[in-house]
Amino acid sequence: MSAAAPARAWVFGDNIDTDVLAPGHLMKLAPDDLARHCLEAVNPDFAPNVRPGDVLIAGRNFGLGSSREQAAVSLKRLGLKAVIARSFARIFFRNAINLGLPAFAYDADLPIADGDPIALDVPAGRLDIVNTGGVVALPALAPALTDILDAGGLMPLLERRLKAERSAT
Secondary structure, eight states: OOSSOOEEEEEOOSOOBHHHHSOGGGTTSOHHHHHTTTTTTTOTTHHHHOOTTOEEEEOSSBTBSOOOTHHHHHHHHTTOOEEEESOBOHHHHHHHHHTTOOEEEOOSOOOOOTTOEEEEETTTTEEEETTTTEEEEOOOOOHHHHHHHHHTSHHHHHHHHHHHHHHHO
């Protein structure tokens, strides 16, 4: 692990829906303003205190509800490094990946409490639990999803490919 300060874990339960990630009545707000309300109905301390590099850990069915992309946008704007959940609503999972926000499905209990220091190596799929010295090997993402994340999201990947095609002609 590097000398950088470890990230913090933000732990949530099952069935966190898109309406608490990006409240519907606030959808008129600019993305950064909307992000300031992310998860406030579940944990009012989350958005004001999350730091870039922190990791959200959740239970089953994370991101259920509407297909609003703003749910993943809010987490990304807050600087989260990744979301790890026991399972994801399919459309939230794809929105997160397409926006360059790593999302790992890990269907087992993680010995992590809210606020615990952790270190996540996304490319290696390795989660270090600082307090206990525990290491969790996260499931590998499909190569196509890794390509999207490596590019910073689907749009940057497509822009890079288009630029390469234009350069080749």
